[in-house]
Amino acid sequence: MDNKELALTEAVESLQEDMLDFACRLVAQPSVVEHEQGALDVMENEMSAMGLSPVRAAMDAPEVAAHPGFAPTPWSQEGRYSLAATRPADASGGKSAIFNGHLDVVSQEPLDRWERDPYQPVVVDGWLHGRGAGDMKGGVAAMTCAIKAVAKAGLGLAAPVTLEGVIEEECTGNGALACLVAGFDADAALIPEPFGSTILTSQVGVMWFKVSITGVAKHTLDASGGVNAIETCCYLMKALRDLEKRINADKPVDFADVANPAHLNIGVIQGGDWPSTVPAMAEFHCRLGFFPEMSFEQAAQAVRDCLAQAAEADPWLSSNPPRVEFYGFRSEGHRVSRELPALSLVSDCHRELSGREAPSYACTCTTDLRSFIVYGGAQATCFGPVAENIHSPNERVNIESMVYTAKVYALFLARWCGLVQ
Ligand SMILES: [Zn+2]
Structure with missing residues (x-):
């Protein structure tokens, strides 16, 4: 100096x-x-x-x-x-x-x-x-x-x-x-x-999205015919965790030392309104990281595909698919x-x-x-x-x-x- x-x-x-x-x-x-x-x-x-x-x-x-x-x-x-x-x-x-x-x-x-x-x-x-x-x-x-x-x-x-x-x-x-x-x-x-x-x-790139589910409300004295929107969220979260695993399986060399660098965070969940009612509505908000090799649009499509695939395998969701909205971060x-x-x-x-x-x-x-x-x-x-x-x-x-x-x-x-x- x-x-x-x-x-x-x-x-x-x-x-x-x-x-x-x-x-x-x-x-x-x-x-x-x-x-x-x-x-x-x-x-x-x-x-x-x-x-x-x-x-x-x-x-x-x-x-x-x-x-x-x-x-x-x-x-x-x-x-x-x-x-x-x-x-x-x-x-x-x-x-x-x-x-x-x-x-x-x-x-x-x-x-x-x-x-x-x-x-x-x-x-x-x-x-x-x-x-x-x-x-x-x-x-x-x-x-x-x-x-x-x-x-x-x-x-x-x-x-x-x-x-x-x-x-x-x-x-x-x-x-x-x-x-x-x-x-x-x-x-x-x-x-x-x-x-x-x-x-x-x-x-990493980062995006936010919200997944909304509709179910069928029922009194719990006879819950048959009801569809629990909160439990359906859990099913979709599991599918998204699998997507996270697939993205991280391909981690580039600069992120090699980090565990799970493209991290999925389920940050907010809302749903239901009464302990004795099958919840007819639930939503959860996520943050997902993705590598520089991926564009936001590609990452968003991976999320859409993942949810669509999971929905197809479920009797209720196949005819009542979840809604996904991308808001906030869409950063490459x-x-x-x-x-x-x-x-x-x-x-x-x-x-x-x-x-x-x-x-x-x-x-x-x-x-x-x-x-x-x-x-x-x-x-x-x-x-x-x-x-x-x-x-x-x-x-x-x-x-x-x-x-x-x-x-x-x-x-x-x-x-x-x-x-x-
Ligand atoms: Zn900061």
Whole structure:
């Protein structure tokens, strides 16, 4: 590192309190889907306070709905938006960058398993606790800190860098897509998802779907002639588990060390309304992963075929087939080379700051990298803090790892965009 780069990493350290304060203000906002306004306001104010001009990238724009990567939702997209703000270049000659992070979080349930209020951020023994602290408001604060450090060190950049705070990463990917459609793309994009000091080189595709069953209601004094919709769901779940096995039997080499990388999660079930009535209606919602070799359409067809085959073998379902609806995630997977200049630069920055090699990471969930890699032009990867219990009670993020992530991001800016005095 030269003197300017050293000054930049020292600026990150001097901004540690500010970074933590920003992370806490974000964690205090319970930004589950359709309730992201508080977190968006905190992000927008932060961007403005940095002297940037935040743009609200509308998710209900016709060009977003018409985009092949748009995921349909049962909830309305009207008035919804993600945020992007570009720090203009101070000189020319460098390569542009985007730092992207999501502001939405998953539900805090089961709430009674938390040791503390999930939306009252607290620091205990070097960890920030709260829903979203790890996934991924800690990362959002870290990447923001890296950009702030440029001014704090009295330096400038030879290319623009854009800060993005998006929503719906946890359900559709439409937020990051809206920023892309609004014109925000760059030579490189980094996302500080809480996967630690790793370089994400591949991720699975992910889709959501809902299966609805009708049965026949009967009083339980004589249940003959009744068809139990809930038990019929169990039969179809078994068929889908078999499909999951078939998909995983073919796992590509980068996922070879992971058990069941294309995972089926049966995440929601609803049905019936009375213990003494045969339930006439039930539905269950699934998340299924699929490998980059498969398109969303192919994976969706595999689900349709699987359900149709199971239905044919069942006396009731053969004439009353289940209904399947694909909503939310329909994200394609991807695979990129570690040799891409942006990815190898992140590696170099990490090696120089820590003396260690960052392992490659084949991710078994989706991230907003999808927008950049499948639909945009950026070389993109995830590199971020260390977190525990994401999507679970007692989520927390390691503060030292947030500072470290900010340093790597700052050094990346210095070398990718180029520093100017
Ligand atoms: Zn995340």
